[in-house]
Amino acid sequence: MQRRHYGTLAAVAALSMAFTLTGCGAGSGSGNDVTLKLVAADYGSGEANTSQKYWDDLAAAFEKKNPGISVEVDVRSWKDVDRDVAEMVANDQAPDMAQIGAYADFAAEDRLYRTDELLPIPTQANFLPLLNQAGEVDRVQYGMPFAASTRLLFFNRKLFADAGLQPPKTWEDIRAAAAKLKADGVTYPFALPLGTEESQAETMMWMLSGGGGYRDAVNSEYDIDSAANVETFTWLRDKLVKPGLTGPTAPGHLDRQAAFEAFTKGEVGMLNGHPTLMEAAEKAGVDFGMVPLPSPDGAATSSMGVADWMMAFKQNGHREEIGRFLQFVYRDENVLAFSDAYDILPVTVTASTEMESDAKHSKLKPFLEELPTSELYPVGKTSWAKVSKSVKANIGKAVTENGDPEAVLSGIAKEAAEAEAAEAATSAK
Known part of the structure; x- marks a missing residue:
């Protein structure tokens, strides 16, 4: 992967631990007795490697550090998940978060939080530049890249x-x-x-x-x-x-x-x-x-690049709690754990740099090298x-x-x- 995208951001990303969500303006509730609901796509090929296990472990680790906030994750097949989320939204039953293939139509309907309402600047800046741009509608970012790949x-x-x-x-x-x-x-x-x-x-x-x-x-x-x-x-x-x-x-x-x-x-x-x-x-x-x-x-x-997206819906009003959870999701150790589990390319600068330098990921280098100059779906179009x-x-x-x-x-x-x-x-x- 071309390092020219990363050098200026590594130091900025390192500051993320010093920021709190209060610093980025989030603060819709006390953080007590809230259950967040996430609908996510399954990257596994069957029960043995379903993404449900990854999310269950991640949610348990988050809940241990954040008493009073629970996270329920509903993992669904890629065949169904985009349609299912659209139906939930149409029925006024939007989840707090969805990790699916497209976000722009929900953004156009003013159903999503902006990324800057959820994440501090260092976390936002740590997304790969190509993916940050692809997550925008009218130059405002609503889609947070979650996983990337090339072909x-x-x-x-x-x-x-x-x-x-x-x-x-x-x-x-x-x-x-x-x-x-x-x-x-x-x-x-x-x-x-x-x-x-x-x-x-x-x-x-x-x-x-x-x-x-x-x-x-x-x-x-x-x-x-x-x-x-x-x-x-x-x-x-x-x-x-x-x-x-x-x-x-x-x-x-x-x-x-x-x-x-x-x-x-x-x-x-x-x-x-x-x-x-x-x-x-x-x-x-x-x-x-x-x-x-x-x-x-x-x-x-x-070459074709693909990014799958995390988005947060405003319907249930859990902005602060969602922000806390997503900041946890995008820690390097969690990004890399998901990438390791499914041979998916990381979406952050620091995790990508770490993967590139790790010999155990040498087979992913051809994919990593393709990503910065690849062409993505027109996901910014509603x-x-x-x-x-x-x-x-x-x-x-x-x-x-x-x-x-x-x-x-x-x-x-x-x-x-x-x-x-x-x-x-x-x-x-």
């Missing part, structure tokens, strides 16, 4: 060696390798998860690889049905899906977790993955390599939650045998424009 192309070294293959550098290399792996009987030569779990990520990776993206490079407006994006999904349809190189499950019905599990069973030749896949593959005894997702001609392109939902529901149709990538992408773009227009109308009132 690389994973490949099974044994399957590649058996087939006499080298790591791919171009899209044609991917196609040719997948064809050879299929001939060798590999179940998923290239796993392409465009199902409802996290297809917005797979979509963005391929868009960036093809020179496109969700937004244009000039004014950051949506450009979902750009010529580059249409060309990318036409290539996926014609070169990977139609020839049967993506396995027995249609991409639109293949979820990320199922693809990851197949990789750990040795059934996948290649797939895009994040750091969590490393530990699962290692435990399963899979020898794997990692390279940036190739581009059509092998030239370097932007329309993003609706756009992401549309991508999850529709993108798989673009690569079916009779799919029409241009029509599918245009349909998603239309929903994005409608969401943007609704946002503008709301702002004008």
Whole structure:
């Protein structure tokens, strides 16, 4: 990771222990007999490594230091958690905090505390600059980054060696390798998860690889049905899906977790993955390599970065208690404990620097190096939650045998424009 982001902030972050929440203006209650409710996403793959254990241990440690404040954490699947929180908010049953994938629509509805109402300046300044900026709506930060990752192309070294293959550098290399792996009987030569779990990520990776993206490079407006994006999904349809190189499950019905599990069973030749896949593959005894997702001609392109967000709702009025808890959450030892448990990249300067210098995290360095210059989802747009939902529901149709990538992408773009227009109308009132 490039240290130029960190040197000037390390000393500032070290001051955080000297600040209290009174110093940053928080103070809505006495801190006695309050129960905070947090709804959080599960980063585990099952009961054995569910995030519930992490949060239960963290809450117990916090409660020991803060008598009178209890924390109840409800951990839910990534498939459900964003929708569940939205339903809670719509029913006037917002939790005190939510750790999910998007925050901007709640911020636009004036439901969230600003970050500076909750955390002292040194804690705010310790977030990685890219993530701090991504947590803003109209230059005010509401989303606090909780976990980050970037993506690389994973490949099974044994399957590649058996087939006499080298790591791919171009899209044609991917196609040719997948064809050879299929001939060798590999179940998923290239796993392409465009199902409802996290297809917005797979979509963005391929868009960036093809020179496109969700937004244009000039004014950051949506450009979902750009010529580059249409060309990318036409290539996926014609070169990977139609020839049967993506396995027995249609991409639109293949979820990320199922693809990851197949990789750990040795059934996948290649797939895009994040750091969590490393530990699962290692435990399963899979020898794997990692390279940036190739581009059509092998030239370097932007990588995708992902941040998941912590937010605090104003409905229950527990600002001081929420602030105390979140300051505890963002202590280095707690940030690193979560990162260690799930091979997730830390979101703070000091924790990232510590991870980078620790030899036991050497395999995470390729991901860490990608993060400062990666491109994130347009999470600062209040329309993003609706756009992401549309991508999850529709993108798989673009690569079916009779799919029409241009029509599918245009349909998603239309929903994005409608969401943007609704946002503008709301702002004008």
